[in-house]
Amino acid sequence: MLDIKVIRDDPEAARQGAIKKRFADRAAAVDRLLEADEKLRALIPEIDGMRTAQKAAAKRMGKLSADERQAHLEEQKKAKQELHQLEEREKELRAAVRENQMLVPMIPDPEVPDGDDDTGNVELRTVGEVPTFDFELRPHQDLAEAQGWLDVQRAGHLAGSRNYYLFGDLALLQDAALRFAADRLIAKGYVAVDPPLLVRDIAMRGTAFFPGGEEQTYSCGHDDLYLIGTSEVPVTALHGDSILDEAELPKLYVARSTCFRREAGTYGKDTKGLYRVHQFQKVEQVVVDIADEGRSKEHHQAILQNSEEILQALQIPYRVVNVCSGDLGVGQVQKFDIESWMPSRESYGETHSASRFYDYQARRLALRYRRAEDRKTAFCHTLNNTALASPRVLIPLLEIHQLPDGRVAVPEVLRPYLGGRETIGRPLNG
């Protein structure tokens, strides 16, 4: 969350940040927050004073004889009641401060373009040639079904819409791509993580998915657990409620996990193929480092670069966009999406999303570190980016590398994961 001191000093900046991010309703949380905060801060000295007196009196009582104690009991009981009332009030105010503070969005970076939704995103660069085909292109789902690699019918019947079965070489290709992406990062010093997929509310709130993202999240009401939509949640929350030593930072993680998304409110959108599904596999980069905006920006570029290298190695053309204010999450300072070229869609489609949070998540998670210079504690900065998400990445992978006869060329970097094979699939008739 946003530092309450920052909000006190410049509430207008917080309000404007919320408005720029199209969370106009949350701008009001700034005012509710300040109101409760002011009352709370007036109350605290009063309560502290009463406690001081109460403590001293209780100590005196301990030294008295039973009779003497009896004499003071009534006034002590009365003081206790008065204090209790104020403490109830304090509790309410603290809850109000906390809840409203959770609602106030992070102020976006000045570089973030203003816009309502993804149509306002600004293209920064395109990389790779958009391919042309001198034969009739098979969309990925047609190709995959013809090869016997995909069944969405049975998946829909058994698991509902936006589900799929992958079979045979396509399942292997997916695994190869995920392994390749993870290995790339591991080679750069990232630590592989296999995190929990079911998490508590504390992790969802700590990473700023809650409040607000409940509708997009599968929950297990029986156990008060939530299925993660991204391993960002359990991995970023890993060091919550603790104080790391500056010497052990940065923490670089590469997590591979299944991800679950309800995709509520997307009915009728992207219904064909493997673009938008409820369950997918993702290799994710997560960075935790010291509170330094310059360092955070460097990390942001680095994790973006890592993903670009992966796409380049897979020979997938892409573009990088500077995500506009209305398309940012509450906690994000800035976000760069990578959109891969998807021939059947005749457009770029989002496959990666690199976010910089500064201390927004860390404050919620109580994720701190001890500064080397003065031994004081400070909240960490966190970032994350997709390394590879499948089956969405299979769309460009299958379509771009398909051969006229329906087989699919395996990018060179994936061949070691597929027994050295240069193609998968069999020639299709007609």
Place this chain on the structure above:
RNA sequence: GGAGAGGUGGCAGAGUGGCUGAAUGCACCACCUUGCUAAGGUGGCGUGCGGGUUUCCGUACCGGGGGUUCGAAUCCCCCCCUCUCCGCCA
């Protein structure tokens, strides 16, 4: 799922109603002493919040939440976690 034990400061580990924000040891920091691969001495050493802001004061926190009491790490209730045994199981 059944039965039992336990969760105290970075770690280990005392503490069963007031003198305990918490003994002691280890680790760590500063200074001193000594001198050869380390020993000894003194002091310091948790986090958050409010206020003052160079050294400060107050308050809260002994897994989390609630309760009893003038007073709780210590008693009661709920939850979470860990360990042991049995059952089940990839």
